[in-house]
Amino acid sequence: MDLLAFPGFQLLDIAGPMQVFASANRLLEDRDLPPAYRLRIVARQSLLSAWAGLTLQAEPLPPAEEACDTLVIAGGRAVHRAAEDAGLVAWVAARAPNARRVAAICTGAFLAAAAGLLDGRRAVTHWDSCTDLAERFPSTQVEPDPIFIEDGKVWTSAGVTAGIDLTLALVERDLGRAMALAVARELVVFLKRPGGQSQYSTALALQHGASRFEALHGWMRENLAADLSVPALAEQAGMSERSFQRRYREATGVPPARAVERLRVEQARLLLADTSLPLKQIASRCGFGCEETLRRSFARHLATTPQAYRDRFSIAVPGLTEPAVRLI
Structure with a gap:
């Protein structure tokens, strides 16, 4: 499983989904079962700093043709700069067909859209960026209300912590409702917030x-x-x-x-x-x-x-x- 980051990424867009998957692995290990997810942060740079200031070490981008279960694309304030990186966009576009599914967290939708992954699809992003996403990528049907949207193999989430909601839904799809609920309880979050509610209370x-x-x-x-x-x-x-x-x-x-x-x-x-x-x-x-x-x-x-x-x-x-x- 690849979690794609770039300089200036939103820390929770990586940390939130990563912790959900890691917690699922730990709960499986507690039951003497093998882990379900192999997690790695990938980027074009070996060292990169989140917008919050934390520096992470990432693995190099794997070959685009390499099989991948899930590609998670982070967002953040620097996502527009990342979406202008022709090499990164090309890698995302080539990598996606070899992934079972793609999940764009928050404004990661802009990078996914730049790679053509949202053409003709329904999508959501941070509430403050929905209009911008719709204007920049008119072939994408942007819906500002849901917490997350699944359209085919491409998933998108609303702002920041909604990435946790999306990831819990992926765990539920993979390992069942009981496991997703166990992870949600461990993290003290709700398993499923209403998908049709406004993204802020x-x-x-x-x-x-x-x-x-x-x-x-x-x-x-x-x-x-x-x-x-x-x-x-x-x-x-x-x-x-x-x-x-x-x-x-x-x-x-x-x-x-x-x-x-x-x-x-x-x-x-x-x-x-x-x-x-x-x-x-x-x-x-x-x-x-x-x-x-x-x-x-x-x-x-x-x-x-x-x-x-x-x-x-x-x-x-x-x-x-x-x-x-x-x-x-």
């Missing part, structure tokens, strides 16, 4: 350009079952209702009621995926009041039902009624 999206309401958003997330009407929020923010509604919408781009609903849906998704709590209890905890309101909100925001969402994304195990990690 509702809370982070609301914070964009809205630092004055950061404390309010924190209070809202901690009090989803409380009265989050406009009068209550205005009082919490220390503003008049009219002023609060106007300034909140200017800062976040959405009215307060929509923000509250989005935060409640986000928390409900977490509870559906990672607990066995009944829908009635989830609706109550998240402030929906009843299951019907929960269902209407899911239909409006996710075009699905809470039960269908749970069936698709749940990693809850018997006896687990609380999430191991609470996302904010």
Whole structure:
């Protein structure tokens, strides 16, 4: 398995997938089974520094015609410079046909696209670079929402840590759900975040350009079952209702009621995926009041039902009624 790096690569684009595969190997060895993955970092340079400053020693690029199970392409701030390296692009283009699959992490999609690997394919990259990718490579169908996309033998992921989500999916494909879940638990991450969610959480999206309401958003997330009407929020923010509604919408781009609903849906998704709590209890905890309101909100925001969402994304195990990690 080749993990392709270049000067200025994003460290987590290499370290994240490498740790997932390495953890799978260790868990196999604990069961007296042979490792499934042979990992090597490859690059045109023997020594190269990540954008974060850490220097790594890489193996030379192997012959392009050599058989390869998986080619992982890192991204990073210097990816555009790497995509202009004709020799590197040519190697990627020649190497890909001899790989069982190719995974471009984050902005590694730009290098994959430069090598022609994304022509006519669906792809995703870091949310801040999706428009740029679509403009530079119009033959690629860029979708800004998914955490990762599989199109044929080519996989692409959203920003940075989404490379871990993608790699866990590869492990699940190779070794089964139980092994992927064991790796996710060891790394204290979710096995499967919703593939159709925004690449950054509702809370982070609301914070964009809205630092004055950061404390309010924190209070809202901690009090989803409380009265989050406009009068209550205005009082919490220390503003008049009219002023609060106007300034909140200017800062976040959405009215307060929509923000509250989005935060409640986000928390409900977490509870559906990672607990066995009944829908009635989830609706109550998240402030929906009843299951019907929960269902209407899911239909409006996710075009699905809470039960269908749970069936698709749940990693809850018997006896687990609380999430191991609470996302904010």
